[in-house]
Structure formats: C-alpha cells, structure tokens
Amino acid sequence: MKLKNILIVVNDIELAKKFYHDLFGLEVLLDSDGNVIMTEGLVLQDEKIWCEFVNKDIVHKNNSIELYFEEKDIEAFVEKLEKLYPKVEYVNHLMTYSWGQKVVRFYDLDGNLIEVRTPL
Structure with missing residues (x-):
C-alpha cells in the first residue's frame, strides 16, 4: 500500500491554487469540480x-x-512569503534551533498549518 495524496479543505480553490503555486x-x-490535484501529492x-x-x-x-x-x-x-502574502498569520517567524536548523511556521489562507525548514 502507498499513500497517494494529502487533502486539505479550502474556501476558495482559485486563491489556494495561486498560493501553493506562488510559494x-x-x-x-x-x-x-472543486477538487484540484497538485504536484507533490497535495x-x-x-x-x-x-x-x-x-x-x-x-x-x-x-x-x-x-x-x-x-x-x-x-x-x-520568507522574503517571498512576506512580499506576496504580507497578511499571513505566523505561528513563529523565522528562527534557528540550537542545532542550526531554521524554521518558519504559518497558516495558509484557510488556516491550514504550514512548516518550512532547512534540510538537515
């Protein structure tokens, strides 16, 4: 068995497509018809x-x-995020862990939590 996709619920498909493409x-x-499959399984x-x-x-x-x-x-x-979506709500702004890995967490336009980290 193989996990094929992750589905998230969005209020506006067109805005969500643009958000995930832009960033x-x-x-x-x-x-x-209200269902959009994107690359990377989203x-x-x-x-x-x-x-x-x-x-x-x-x-x-x-x-x-x-x-x-x-x-x-x-x-x-983060610069692109702030430029394209200046009103995005952060969970935490860009920070660096003690081991050197950087992370930022924020919500998409529909309140779905996103985390972006540097690779280890």
Whole structure:
C-alpha cells in the first residue's frame, strides 16, 4: 500500500491554487469540480464539497495537522512569503534551533498549518 495524496479543505480553490503555486511552485495536475490535484501529492477540495461529504462543520486552525516543506534558501522563501502574502498569520517567524536548523511556521489562507525548514 502507498499513500497517494494529502487533502486539505479550502474556501476558495482559485486563491489556494495561486498560493501553493506562488510559494511552493506546485502545479495543477487535475482540476475537476472543486477538487484540484497538485504536484507533490497535495489535493485541494472546496469547503462546500467537504461539508456535504462529511456532514459536519469545518474547524479552521485546528492545529492537528501541518504541511511540511524543506527549503535550502529559507531566507529568500520568507522574503517571498512576506512580499506576496504580507497578511499571513505566523505561528513563529523565522528562527534557528540550537542545532542550526531554521524554521518558519504559518497558516495558509484557510488556516491550514504550514512548516518550512532547512534540510538537515
């Protein structure tokens, strides 16, 4: 068995596609009626479809899952983030751990937690 994709719920598919393309370079592989499959296994699903499927409300910023990315030039990434999405909400701004690894955590436009670190 193999994990194929990770699905996150978004309020606006078009804004979410742009966000993940702008910041992470993800490309759309399939765009079908409120479901978008992007490169690297990320799937975006329209909130209305998800709510109908599970018949429950969405809990934004539930902090129970995060998308994890690695970036060698994290300073350039943070500059791009601040330039393109200046109102992004941070969990923590760019910091350096005692062992030298750098990390930044923030929420996407829909409250999904994202972590970007330098590789070890």
